[in-house]
Structure formats: structure tokens, C-alpha cells
Amino acid sequence: QLQLLGSGPGLVKPSETLSLTCSVSGGSITSGSFYWDWIRQPPGRGLEWIGSLYYSGNTYYNPSLRGRVTISADTSKRQFSLKLTSVTAADTGVYYCARRSSDGIDWYDPWGQGILVTVSS
Amino acid sequence: DIQMTQSPSSLPASVGDRVTITCRASQSISSNLNWYQQKPGKAPKLLIYAASNLQSGVPSRFSGSGPGTHFTLTISSLQPEDFATYFCQQSYSTPYTFGQGTKVDIK
Numbered sequence: 001q002l003q004l005l006g007s008g009p010g011l012v013k014p015s016e017t018l019s020l021t022c023s024v025s026g027g028s029i030t031s032g033s034f035y036w037d038w039i040r041q042p043p044g045r046g047l048e049w050i051g052s053l054y055y056s057g058n059t060y061y062n063p064s065l066r067g068r069v070t071i072s073a074d075t076s077k078r079q080f081s082l083k084l085t086s087v088t089a090a091d092t093g094v095y096y097c098a099r100r101s102s103d104g105i106d107w108y109d110p111w112g113q114g115i116l117v118t119v120s121s
Numbered sequence: 122d123i124q125m126t127q128s129p130s131s132l133p134a135s136v137g138d139r140v141t142i143t144c145r146a147s148q149s150i151s152s153n154l155n156w157y158q159q160k161p162g163k164a165p166k167l168l169i170y171a172a173s174n175l176q177s178g179v180p181s182r183f184s185g186s187g188p189g190t191h192f193t194l195t196i197s198s199l200q201p202e203d204f205a206t207y208f209c210q211q212s213y214s215t216p217y218t219f220g221q222g223t224k225v226d227i228k
Contacts, residue, residue, distance in 0.1 A: 047165075047208065047219040062216040096164065105171040106212035107155040111164035 002027040004112035006097050012119050018084040022097030022112055023077070030055050030075050035100035037108065038071060038082045042093040052100065053080050087119045123147050123211050127220030133228040140196040142223045144209035152188040153213035159222075160205045168207075169194060199225070 008020035022036070029036055038050040051061035053071045061069050065084070073080040084091060097112040124147035134140050144154065156169040167176045172187030182197040196203055204227060209220040 046221040047210070049215070049217040049219075060215060064216065100212075105153050106217075107167055107170040108157070108165070108210070109167040109170075109176065111166075113164050 002099065002110055004097050004099065004110055006095065006112040006115045008095075008115055008117070010116055010118060012087055012091075012117060013121050014088055014119055015086055018082070018087050018091060018095075018117060018119075020082045020095055020097075020115055020117070021079050022081070023079050024099075025078070028075075029053075029073055029078055029080055033102045035060075035102055035106070036071075036073070036080045037098050037100050039096045039098060039108075039111075040091075040093045041096070041114075042090070045093075047096075050082065050084075050095075089119050092117065092119045122216055123150060123214060123218055125209055125211055125218050125220040127209055127223050129223060130221060132223055132225045134199050134225055135228045136199055136201055138199045140199050140203075140225060142194045142207055142225075144192045144194070144220050146190045146192070146211055146213075149189050150211045150213035153211055154185075154187055154192045155210045155212065156183075156185055156194045156207060157210065158203075158205045158207055165208070196225075 003025045005023045012018045035052040037052045041047050051071050068085045070083045094114040094116050096114050098108040100106050126145045128143050152172040154172045157165040159165045169185035173185045184195050186193045206222045206224045208222040
């Protein structure tokens with residue numbers, strides 16, 4: 001059974017770069033027609049899609065993040081990563097990694113456990 | 122961006138109640154609508170995909186309807202383990218967007 005485990009620092013200083021990693025077990029990030037996504041949830045607010053990495057290597061990002069985001073993969077380690085530059089307090093929240101099935105209609109399953117990231121000096 | 126509006130935001134209910142949550146899209150999204158359940162401190166769990174398809178392992182008391190702009194998630198008989206937050210998500214076009222969530226709690 002595929003499982004995702006997110007990791008990374010829980011505290012990042014303003015203007016610095018947030019870096020998170022999602023480790024995949026029970027499957028490969030290069031197999032099948034799947035996307036590997038990052039989603040976040042600011043405190044008390046709804047979920048926001050950050051971006052996607054397709055198994056072929058193509059990436060797609062939310063325009064609202066204005067070029068601050070990069071998603072990449074290390075296939076040998078079965079990991080994909082998120083980098084968000086120039087963070088502010090507005091980037092505080094729980095960050096989730098998730099696999100997105102692409103079979104005409106996309107859905108997220110499974111999700112990682114979530115990483116709470118606080119942006120503060 | 123497609124806006125997803127969920128209602129109600131809070132839903133007090135009792136065990137055995139029939140519960141219905143609504144999600145409206147700002148434009149037609151066909152059947153590209155999914156429902157998730159989230160419990161405190163846990164990752165979201167897929168319940169319903171493509172508006173009305175029950176994810177494997179999810180109890181049959183959960184059901185969904187669509188398509189178009191108006192979608193519902195129904196729990197036919199609320200069980201103790203169903204007290205949680207539910208949210209919808211459209212996968213019609215990027216950026217994918219989510220509803221604000223509905224918290225089902227004890228009346």
C-alpha cells in the first residue's frame with residue numbers, strides 16, 4: 001500500500017526558503033500516470049493547491065505563488081520535494097504531500113501526514 | 122479560479138442522523154468533484170471521487186451527487202466515527218480548489 005511521509009523544518013525565518021520532502025513507500029514516483037502534489041492549509045483556512053510534479057517530470061504551479069515555488073523529484077530515493085522562496089507569515093500552515101490520480105477525473109489519495117511550518121523570526 | 126462554496130460551515134448532529142453537506146462551484150465542473158474527510162491532526166481521507174463514486178473501503182452510508190455546479194455529500198446514518206471535517210475539491214481545472222470545509226460535531 002502506497003504511503004507518503006513528509007519531512008522538513010517546522011520553523012522558517014521570513015525571507016528564507018521553505019524546503020520540504022515527501023518520501024514515498026510501497027510504490028514508485030515514476031510508475032503509472034500519477035501526479036505528485038503539494039497542498040497547504042493556513043491556520044483556520046481552507047486548503048490551497050501549491051503545485052504538481054507529473055511522473056514524466058513536468059511541473060505545474062499555482063499562479064498565486066508568483067514563481068516562488070519549485071517541485072522536483074529524486075527518483076532514486078523515491079522522494080519529491082517542495083521549495084518555496086521568500087517566505088512570509090502568510091506561508092505559515094500545514095503542508096501536505098499527496099498523490100493525484102489522473103484517470104479522466106483527478107483525485108487525491110493517499111495524503112501524507114502533514115507538516116506544520118511556521119514562518120517567524 | 123473556480124470558487125468552491127461549502128455549506129454549512131458547522132453542522133451539529135446526533136448519531137443516527139441523516140446529514141447532508143452542499144458544495145457549489147462558481148461554474149460547471151461536470152463530475153470533477155471529490156469529497157474528503159479529515160479528523161484533527163490527521164491527513165485527509167478520500168471518500169467520494171468523480172461526484173458519486175465511493176472510494177474502496179468507505180462505508181456505504183456515504184454517498185455523493187452531482188454533476189454540474191451543485192453537489193452534495195450525504196451520510197445516511199451518522200456514526201460516532203463520522204464526527205470530522207468534510208471538504209470538497211474540484212479537479213476540473215487548475216488551480217485545483219477546495220471548499221472551506223464543514224465540521225460535523227456533536228449536537
